[in-house]
Every structure is written in structure tokens, then in C-alpha cells.
Amino acid sequence: MPGKLLKEAKLKKQILKIIFRHIPKETCTIFLFGSLAQNKAYPSSDIDIGIVRDQALKNSLLVKIKQELEQVKTLRDIDVVDFSSIQDKDFLKIALKEVKIWHQTSRSRLDLNNLKKLIAG
Known part of the structure; x- marks a missing residue:
């Protein structure tokens, strides 16, 4: 099991590094969602990464x-x-x-909270 956790940590680090190459880390919340976040993944499950910011990403950047x-x-x-x-x-x-939050700042936390309020109301 420790080997699996090490692989997951390394993978998370690689993914965040790529995202932060294009988006300033102070401006976004990055999180895992879907079956992996719920610990219900199958071998064929994909890795679902969510990004929340105060403004949408340009499609070309995504x-x-x-x-x-x-x-x-x-x-x-x-x-x-x-x-x-x-x-x-x-x-x-x-x-x-x-x-599962992978990265968040106090500034970007507001964007995620606002999104959650929007769907609650």
C-alpha cells in the first residue's frame, strides 16, 4: 500500500505542475472528483480533475x-x-x-464556495 500512495502523490504532483504551468496557482482551486474521489474507482476509471477560478479558462488553454x-x-x-x-x-x-482538494488558496476557496452556493439555491 505505501508504494501505491507514493505513486499517487507523484502523479498528483505531475498533474499540478502541468496545470500551474498555464494557470497561476494563487487564482485557482484544483480538486479530484468522480469515482476516485469517492474511493469507488474501477481499473478503467479515469482521473477527473476539476478547476475552479473566478473566470472561465479560454478553451484553447484548456x-x-x-x-x-x-x-x-x-x-x-x-x-x-x-x-x-x-x-x-x-x-x-x-x-x-x-x-478531494488538491490545491486551494484563501482567495480561490471563495470561488468554490460560491459555486456550491449556486447549486444549493
């Missing part, structure tokens, strides 16, 4: 991040979702039900 993440050596696909641009409240309720 594509660039996804392309770089494809180079990360893992047996799982990595999917990145810009939650700042999602309007579907049903998806948001399901996706944000259980998350």
Missing part, C-alpha cells in the same frame, strides 16, 4: 493543458473540467458532492 496531461505516464485517462464555465446544475451537484 485544450493545451489536456494535451500536456496526455503525456503523463499513467494507465488511467486524465480528464480536466473547468467548473467555472459549467452551467448544468445537475452535473455540478453530482460532481461536487464529494471532492
